[in-house]
Amino acid sequence: MMSRKITFMQAINEGLDLSMAKDDKVILLGEDIAGGTTVEHLEGESAWGGVFGVTKGLVEKYGYDRVIDTPISEMGYMGAAVGAAATGLRPVPELMFNDFIGFCFDTLLGQGSKMRYMFGGKAKIPMTVRTNHGAGASAAAQHSGSYYGIFGSIPGIKVVVPSNPYDAKGLLISAIEDDNIVVFSEDKTIYGIKDEVPEEYYKVEIGKAKVKREGTDLTIVTVGKMLYVALDVAEELEKNDISVEVIDLITVAPWDQETILESVKKTGRLIVIDEANPHNNAATDIASVMGDRAFDYLDGPIKCVCAPNTPVPFASNLEALYLPSKERVLEEASELIEDLK
Amino acid sequence: METMTKKKAAWVYKTMNDIRKFEDEVHRIFTTGDIPGFVHLYAGEEAIATGVCAHLTDEDYITSTHRGHGHCIAKGCDINGMMAEIFGRETGLCKGKGGSMHIADIDKGMLGANGMVGGGFAIAAGAGLRNKYLKTDDVVVCFFGDGASNEGSFHEGINLAAIWNLPVVFVCENNMFAEATPISYSSGSKTIADRSVAYGIPGVRIDGKDLMAVYEEAGKAIDRARKGEGPTLIECMTYRNYGHFEGDEQKYKAKDGEEKNWADLDNIVLFREEAIKNKWLTAEQADEIEAESARAIEEAVVFARNSPLPKPESLMEDVMV
Numbered sequence: 045m046m047s048r049k050i051t052f053m054q055a056i057n058e059g060l061d062l063s064m065a066k067d068d069k070v071i072l073l074g075e076d077i078a079g080g081t082t083v084e085h086l087e088g089e090s091a092w093g094g095v096f097g098v099t100k101g102l103v104e105k106y107g108y109d110r111v112i113d114t115p116i117s118e119m120g121y122m123g124a125a126v127g128a129a130a131t132g133l134r135p136v137p138e139l140m141f142n143d144f145i146g147f148c149f150d151t152l153l154g155q156g157s158k159m160r161y162m163f164g165g166k167a168k169i170p171m172t173v174r175t176n177h178g179a180g181a182s183a184a185a186q187h188s189g190s191y192y193g194i195f196g197s198i199p200g201i202k203v204v205v206p207s208n209p210y211d212a213k214g215l216l217i218s219a220i221e222d223d224n225i226v227v228f229s230e231d232k233t234i235y236g237i238k239d240e241v242p243e244e245y246y247k248v249e250i251g252k253a254k255v256k257r258e259g260t261d262l263t264i265v266t267v268g269k270m271l272y273v274a275l276d277v278a279e280e281l282e283k284n285d286i287s288v289e290v291i292d293l294i295t296v297a298p299w300d301q302e303t304i305l306e307s308v309k310k311t312g313r314l315i316v317i318d319e320a321n322p323h324n325n326a327a328t329d330i331a332s333v334m335g336d337r338a339f340d341y342l343d344g345p346i347k348c349v350c351a352p353n354t355p356v357p358f359a360s361n362l363e364a365l366y367l368p369s370k371e372r373v374l375e376e377a378s379e380l381i382e383d384l385k
Numbered sequence: 386m387e388t389m390t391k392k393k394a395a396w397v398y399k400t401m402n403d404i405r406k407f408e409d410e411v412h413r414i415f416t417t418g419d420i421p422g423f424v425h426l427y428a429g430e431e432a433i434a435t436g437v438c439a440h441l442t443d444e445d446y447i448t449s450t451h452r453g454h455g456h457c458i459a460k461g462c463d464i465n466g467m468m469a470e471i472f473g474r475e476t477g478l479c480k481g482k483g484g485s486m487h488i489a490d491i492d493k494g495m496l497g498a499n500g501m502v503g504g505g506f507a508i509a510a511g512a513g514l515r516n517k518y519l520k521t522d523d524v525v526v527c528f529f530g531d532g533a534s535n536e537g538s539f540h541e542g543i544n545l546a547a548i549w550n551l552p553v554v555f556v557c558e559n560n561m562f563a564e565a566t567p568i569s570y571s572s573g574s575k576t577i578a579d580r581s582v583a584y585g586i587p588g589v590r591i592d593g594k595d596l597m598a599v600y601e602e603a604g605k606a607i608d609r610a611r612k613g614e615g616p617t618l619i620e621c622m623t624y625r626n627y628g629h630f631e632g633d634e635q636k637y638k639a640k641d642g643e644e645k646n647w648a649d650l651d652n653i654v655l656f657r658e659e660a661i662k663n664k665w666l667t668a669e670q671a672d673e674i675e676a677e678s679a680r681a682i683e684e685a686v687v688f689a690r691n692s693p694l695p696k697p698e699s700l701m702e703d704v705m706v
Contacts, residue, residue, distance in 0.1 A: 071518065109518060115548065120541030123507020124514055130496060131446060131515040150538075154501045155508060162487040163497060164480035165703035199704050223706035 046243045053098050053235040055209035056174075059216035060099065060136065062245045064106050067134060070220060073112045073121045074138030074174075078103035081113035095140055096176070096235055122148035122173070126156040129171040129225075136220060139175035141183075142191045142229060156225050157200035171226075172219040177205075178231040178269065178319065179367055185355035188363075192229040192267070193318070193325040196297030202226045203296040204250055205268040209239040211294060214248030222250065229296075231269045253300035255307070259289035261384055262377060263307040263314045267293050267326055270317040276370045277377065286381055296326045304330065305337055312343035313380045317368050322350040343383075347376040389600065394665035395674065397439055397596060401431040401653045402678035403464065404455045408627075410682050411454070411471060415631045419690075420471055424485045427455030429626035432652040433558050434459035436599030437526055440607045446494045446512040446525045448505030451486045452558075452625075453498025456528050460495045462488065468685035474692035481695040482703070502563075503533040506542025506555075513551030513616075524552040524610040526603075532563025534577045543618065547584040552610035554603065557620040558593065561644070564629045565637045578620040586616050593621025594647070596656040624648055 050058070064070045077099040079092030088107075093100025103111040114121035118139065125135040139145065145152075152173070159167040177190040196203040202224055206212035212230070219226035256271060257278055264274040271292045278288035289307050293299055308314050314334055318327035327348040334346055349368045357363055389397075408428035414420050427434070430452075438459035441447070449456040457467055462478060470477030471485050478490055489497035496512060499505050509527035516523045533539060534557060546553040557577045561568055574580050581588020587606075591598045599621055606617035624647040628635045639645060660666040666674075 112514075115544065117541045117545065119538050120507050120510065120545045123504075123538065123542065124511035124545055127448075127496070127508035127511020127513075128515045128518075129511070130491065130508070131512045133515050133518065135511075150501055150504065151507060155499075155504055159489075159497065160705065161703050162479060162483040163489040163491065164478065164482055166479070166489065166491050167497075168706050170706075202705075 047240045048243070049238045050209060050241050051235060052209045052212055052237050053096065055213040055241050056098050056216055056230065057100065057102070058241070059213040060102060061105065063217055063220040064102065064110060066245065069132065069134040070136060071110045071112060071128070071133055072099060072102065072136050072138065073114050073125055075114055075116055075140050077138055078108065078111045078113050081108055094138060096232065098235070099138070118144055118148035119151060123151040123155065125171050126151050126169060129156070129169045130159060130167050134170045134220060136172045136174060139173060141187045142175040142177045143186050143189045145191060145194070152195070152201065152225065153198055157198050161200065168223045169225050170223045172216070173225065173227045174230065175227065176230040176232040178233050179351070179356045179363055180233040182358065182360060182363065184358040188356035190320040190351070192227065192296050193320045195227040196326060197324070200225065201297065202250055203229065204294060205229045205296055206294065207268050207271040207292050209237065209241045211248050213241055214246050215250065215294070217245060218247040218250050221247070226250065234269050251295045251298055251300060253294055253303040254292045255289060255303065256292050257288065257290040259287035259311065261287045261311055261313065262381060263289045263291060263304070263311045264373070265291045265293055265304055265314070265316045265330060267296060267318045270319055270368060273317055273368060273370055273373060277373045280370065280374060281377065284385065286384055293326065299326065299330065301333060301337065304334060308334060308338040309341045312341055314338070314342070315347045315349060315373060315376055315380070317349045317373060319351055319368060322348065322353050325350060344380045347380065349373050349376055389597065389665060391665050393439060394660045395670065397435050398656065398660060398666060398671060399674050399678060400435045400459050401596070401656060402675050403681060404428070404431045404434065404458045405653055406678045406682040407454060407458060407464065407468070407685070410686060412627060412631060414686070421473055422484055424471065424631045425452040425629065426625070426627040426631065427452050429652070430558055430560060430593065430623045431455060432596040432599050432656065433556065433593045433621045433623060434528070436596050437556055437603040439600055440604050441494070441524070441526065443492070443494050444521070444523045446496050446523070448496045448509045448525070448527045449498045450505065450528055450530055450533070451498060451500050451502065452530065453488060454485070457488050457495055457498065461493045462490045462495055464681055464685045465688040468689040469692045472689040472692070473694070474689055475695045476688070476692040480699060482699070503529065503536030503538040505529060506538045507545070509553050510542045510545045510551055513546055513553040514549060516552050517549070522611045524554065524607050526554045526556055528556050528558060530563065531557060531559040531561065531568040531572070531577060534580070535563070535571055543584050543586070543616065546616040547586050550613070550615040552613070553616045554606045554610055555616060555618045556603070557618065558623055559620055560623050560625045561647070562629070562637060567637070576620060578618060581618040586618060588618040588620070590620040590622065593623035594650045594652040594655065596652060597659060624650070
């Protein structure tokens, strides 16, 4: 496959582009995903391409029938996406920030996620909700939260959180091909990271975690960009001959129990890093299940390193404290690996 | 628009009777404890579902409400399957996993009764978007109650349908009470139809107990939608025979005055008289249709009672594709 370095954002744009080229049932909806709809002097050009520019260039290629600017009306267009999916299209609505879910939660919680079950298997809702999460952009409490775990706790919804350009493109293509609701949550602070991405249409499997670094003493499972914190920790501990296995969870729901279980059987120690608030999140769920399934293999408590139980603060120094850091993970790790020193 | 014919009148009268007898029977059985859960009956509002769905085919979609049995029957859902669903049986339209508030049959264009008040507006807009995108001339009807008109989704769904010129007809069944609260208390606008002005679409209030008024107004609106002329808001004034749900003592209903007049109107009797007067039906034909409906409902109850409960393993089925 032909490959070159592109950004996380470009990889997502390419995933959308190739999906739209392949299947004309794929339509995009969202606020200013083209931007400037009906403004004559734009002559069909994207004014914005989404607030971050992720969908830039797509309206030029596919037109306003398929790249649909919506009013600021999350309940309306998210519900419309559910209706369009139930009747045969494959919509990809964009929720500009995952923090806006309150405006449209019923369309996913009360309607879309339950239709297939409530209707005795007769409905399918093939839609991919693109949204973004993550602190670190000085966007403060209403534009920085990490709520993928909330979606992940709802039966009938899959949730993926890519950490790099390659996975982002392949996962998005898989999500759009999936016949279920998939929430595709992008970390807004890594839109600029670059990596090798094939030009072709390819898929990354939903539901399968990836071992990013092999190790024998400690397993660290991460969600999204927390991968990079874990890799830093692994490098640091390597200096002391501590071997860390790093697993990128990739799919928050349904998450890959087997890959984590196999790793913990080998290492006997587990830390989960999740940027979400600390209760009822992906980390606590993993800790609960592994506390049960891996109990006999564990040499110490399972540690969860998460954001504190606060909204995201604005001031940069506080925001830095809010995010799980290498230092905090090392502190938790030191307790687990004391016997190895 | 189609005018009333003998054949259509027979369908209308049968449908209205099917709905009434279905609901009366569910009401009766509910008191025995054989039907579990929450049940909201449509009896008294038959003219609306029937008068609207008389213009629809299986290719057209509807969204419905928690008071959805009437819409299901008028849209062609299987009555045995509906009754079995309400009894929570394996043979139910939703395999016993949806119940009264979630009866659906997508093959019939029935996108679901809906336990969320106001849950249908945006879904209807989405189905309308699909119809427009695929360049079909199929339409969508969104049934909702006066209570739903105060949800934010009313505004968002109708506004989207208006700005995108979608083939969606919004049909308000104003039965004067949202649960136990009168519409006069809960709406800032004098009528729900008045609100159409805010979206730049036609809005009209009609007598929802008058089958022909509903039939004609819905026919015009559905015609407009099919021709790509956009959405319409129709407010049908009506009154429900029973409470908000079964078990509701209905203390909020007036025993006399104008409200009592509404309560005394039977839209089925009114249509029977009109059909006989216009020679669409003879009295004998009407009697025969009533008897047929009664038999069909009786059979549906037998079918439901004789059906097995869902298998335990079905608990885990159909969460995802």
